Amino acid sequence: MSGRPLIGVSTYLEPKVSWGVWQLPAALLPAGYPRLVQAAGGIAAMLPPDDPSYAESVVARLDGVVVAGGPDVEPGRYGAVREERTGPPAPERDAWELALIEAALASGTPLLGICRGMQLMNVALGGTLIQHMDGHAETVGVFGTHPVKPVPGTLYASIVPDASTDVPAYHHQAVDRLGRGLVVSAYAEDGTVEAVELPHPAWALGVQWHPEMGEDTRVMAALVRAAS
16 A cells, blocks of 8 residues: 555534444445545545544645535525525534635645535635526436536646546536636536636646546546645
């Protein structure tokens, strides 16, 4: 394992999870995340919600950070009023993951946001979100696929230069106003922002889809290379 970069991945925090004979609170991560990190050449470390004041020291021990998908971001975080179809809040995750993002950006640690993680990157930089949209989560509990198109000249386009790529997706929220310094690096066919990034020399990329649910390792492999 010598030389493989250590990639921290944020986790869910659930009040009751069942396995074997147990039903207990759990910090958990769908297996697709560590499998994707491992397939891309990294070592995955779970980062369950903790005191946000620890984020800087945690990130200092890592080579890269992934902020995983999950529940909707609390609208108050971006100055909005909760709408009817916005999901229940996850305050521990919001606070911890925003602190991880801020620490990674401040230290120059390579950062990848996935779905909720991309939305939090946008919020951390002062952006806002669309609280509900149709068409990107067709069936409850089932990932769909749709094509995304890279913006030429961006980091994402250099990683995935295909004119269009089908990606696994499941979300009902999206980027509205872009956060400070972010540029859009991919769009869906309906114009939804599908990837955002910070310009060079930072390595900070957010994707709206779920690469851990597919076979394409290129985005995660790029993070691992940047973290090496």
